[in-house]
Amino acid sequence: MTTEATAAASGNAATDRFRESGKLAHVEASQERVSSLAGKLIKAANDIVLEDRVTYDEFNALKAWLIKVGEDGEWPLFLDVFLEHSVEEVATSHREGSKGTIEGPYYVPDAPEHRSPARIPMRPDEKGIPLRFEGQVSSVNGTPLTDARVELWHADEDGFYSQFAPDIPEWNLRGAFLVDDEGRYQIDTMRPAPYQIPTDGACGQLIAAAGWHAWRPAHLHVKVSAPGHELLTAQLYFPGDEHNDDDIAGAVKPELLLDIEETEDGTQRTNYDFVLDPVR
Template sequence: MRNIDEHSITPAVLESFAQCSDPRLREVLSALVQHLHDFAREVKLSEPEWMAAIEFLTATGQLCNDQRQEFILLSDVLGMSMLTVALNHAKRPEATEATVFGPFHVHGAPELPLGGDMGAGAAGEPLFVNVTVKGPDGQPVAHAQMDVWEADAEGFYDVQREGLPAAQGRAVFRTDAQGGAHFKAVLPVGYPIPTDGPVGRLLQATGRHPWRPAHLHFMIQAPGYETLVTHIFRDGDTYLDSDAVFGVRNSLIGDFQEHPAGATPDGDTSATPFHTLRYDFVLEPSA
C-alpha cells in the first residue's frame, strides 16, 4: 500500500474493508467511499475546501443536544430525509403517505385523554382536530398511539423556548374503539427552520429560504401496522410549493376550516374565531 496516488487510493481503501464480517456494512461503506472519492476527483476538491467541510460538520455536531438536532436539519434541507422516506415507505395507494420526521420530536410527551388540549397555553388561534385511523380494509384501528406536535403562533416549538414549566404543543393520544381521536390544538403557521447554525449559513450561502409551510406532525403506531410519520399541511400556505425540506405531498394537505366566534365542537364557546380539521389516516400493514 505504498506510492498511493489520486487513482490508486480508492481501490486501496475498498480493499481495506475486505475482512469486514458484516456484508451490509461493507456494501454501504464501499459505495460511500467510491462515490465520495469520485466526487472529490470530479470537482477537483481543494484542501481548504475539504477542511471547510470538516469544520462545517464539526459545527453541526457541536450544535446537537437533547433539544436540537442539527444533523436532522441538515439531512432535511439536503433532501436526504425525504429520499430515505421515499425509498423505505412505498405504500399501497390508499395508505397515508409518510414525510419527514423533523428535528423537534420529543420522547415522553404527556399522554392526554381524548378531547384534551395539547396546546397547553401555547400562543395561537384555537384548532379542534378530529381524525380517524383505519387499515386499508376500512377497519378502525383501536387504541393506536398517536404522537402529535406542532409549533406555536410565532413559529417556535416548546423545546426552542427556555423556562417553560411543561410541554406545549405536543401530546400523545390513544384512538378509541372506532379508531377515532379528537383534541384541541392551535392553528399551525408557517415558520423558518433555525438559521442560527451551520445549516442556516448553508441556506444563506446558496440563496435558499428557510421556510416551512404550516403543518401538524403525527406519528401513529399500532400493532400489525407500519409506524406512520407524517404531517397534515394547511391548505393555502405560501410555502407549499417551496418547502425548505421538500416534505409536502398533495394527499397531506388538509382543509382547515375557519369558524366565527361561538359554540365549539367540544361543547364550549370561543370568544374568538376558531378552526377545525377533519382527516382520515390509513395505515399500511406491517410486512
C-alpha cells in the same frame, strides 16, 4: 416572553434526544453491505472533487464546516432536513394506507396521554388561531381501529418547539390521544406558523452560502399507531402556505395537505382520516 432559541442550544437538544431514543442501537449489516454503501458515498464525494475541481481552500472550508456541524450539535438537523425524506420514501414504499413523511429532529416520546376528545396542553395565553383537528383511524380493509393512538406535536405561533427552546412549558403543544370506540379522535390545539430552521449555526452557514432559504411550511406532526399495524409518522400541511412548494426539508406531499374549514367564531377545524397498514 420567549427568548430566541439558538442553533447550538436546539441542535444539542436534538442530539441529546437522538442519543436517548435508542436509535443508536447496533445495526446488523453484512461487511458487503457496509462496503457497498460506504464505498458509494466516498466515491460520490470524490467524483464531485474531480468533476468540479475542488481546491484546497474549498476542501479546508468543508472540513471546518463539518467540525462546526458537530460542535453545534446539528447533525440531526442536517440529516433530517436534507436526507431523511429519501430514507422515509424507501422505508414506506410498500404501504397501501396513508402516506407518511419525515419525523424531523423535534420529536419527544412519552408525551402526556389523553382520552379523545381532548385539548392539547398549552399555555393559558397561547397565541394563534384555535384549530380543531379530528378524524378517524382505520385499517386498510376499512375496519375502525378502536385501540389506536394519535401523537401530536407542533411548533407554536413563533415557530418554537417545547423542550427545544427556552421559557416554554415542557409539554406545550405535545400530547398523545386515545381514540374513542369508533376509532375517532378530536383534538383542540392552535394552528402553527411557518418557521425557519435555526440559521445561526452550521446549517445556516450552508444555507446562506448556497443562497437557499431556511423556511418550512406550517405543519402538524403526528405518529399514529395501533396494535398489529405499522406505525405511521407524518406531517400535515396547510393549503396556501407559500413554502409548500419549496420546503427546505422536501417533505411535503399532496396527500398530506389538510382541508381547512373556517367557522363562524373565527376558529378553524380540519378532518383527516388515517389508514394504517397491518404488520406484515
